[in-house]
Amino acid sequence: MILSFMLLYACDKMTVDTTSVPLPVHKKDPKPASPVALGCIRGYFGDYYRTFAQHIEKVQPIDSFSNCYFYGACNTSFNQINLIRSDTSFVLAIFIMGIPLDSIPMTQPIPTEYGKYAEIQFYPFSDWNSTSPGHYSIDDFYGKGLIITDMTDDVVTGTFSGLLTSQSGKILPVTDGEFKIRLFRKYMPCGNGTK
Numbered sequence: 001m002i003l004s005f006m007l008l009y010a011c012d013k014m015t016v017d018t019t020s021v022p023l024p025v026h027k028k029d030p031k032p033a034s035p036v037a038l039g040c041i042r043g044y045f046g047d048y049y050r051t052f053a054q055h056i057e058k059v060q061p062i063d064s065f066s067n068c069y070f071y072g073a074c075n076t077s078f079n080q081i082n083l084i085r086s087d088t089s090f091v092l093a094i095f096i097m098g099i100p101l102d103s104i105p106m107t108q109p110i111p112t113e114y115g116k117y118a119e120i121q122f123y124p125f126s127d128w129n130s131t132s133p134g135h136y137s138i139d140d141f142y143g144k145g146l147i148i149t150d151m152t153d154d155v156v157t158g159t160f161s162g163l164l165t166s167q168s169g170k171i172l173p174v175t176d177g178e179f180k181i182r183l184f185r186k187y188m189p190c191g192n193g194t195k
Contacts, residue, residue, distance in 0.1 A: 043177030110143025
């Protein structure tokens with residue numbers, strides 16, 4: 001009797017709920033209404049609004065690498081601007097090559113020229129290796145996605161945007177980027193130290 005009861009109820013129809021639970025969605029962070037502060041780089045990285053205001057140097061002086069204009073190598077075409085800041089988790093590094101600091105701001109549209117380019121890197125503070133999965137970057141001509149709009153008393157102000165990519169092909173859109181950094185000029189001599 002028990003066996004026939006089990007067989008009878010074993011044939012009941014079973015339904016499985018296949019609706020998936022929706023994943024949490026991050027709403028786009030609000031953009032601050034205040035102007036960008038001196039010493040700061042900020043913008044949207046995906047839907048997250050990030051503010052980078054800390055120096056990456058923890059041992060050396062703060063003007064050693066993060067906010068420098070390097071000039072005066074063996075040829076006159078060497079000019080490099082470093083704008084680097086971090087937050088508690090990530091580093092944002094902007095490098096502008098081939099642009100003499102005293103020629104900024106430039107009349108727009110800026111002509112596309114070899115050797116005048118900008119690079120943006122975004123990566124976890126603990127892992128700067130460019131082949132790491134969390135390392136995103138973009139290389140482009142200066143004046144396209146990144147431009148310095150003002151330079152007063154060696155304080156550069158500007159904007160940036162673009163699609164950063166990782167080595168694995170992941171894309172991180174960056175929008176509404178802006179910065180305001182005081183630069184330190186660093187002369188880089190040729191081998192004998194002469195201009």
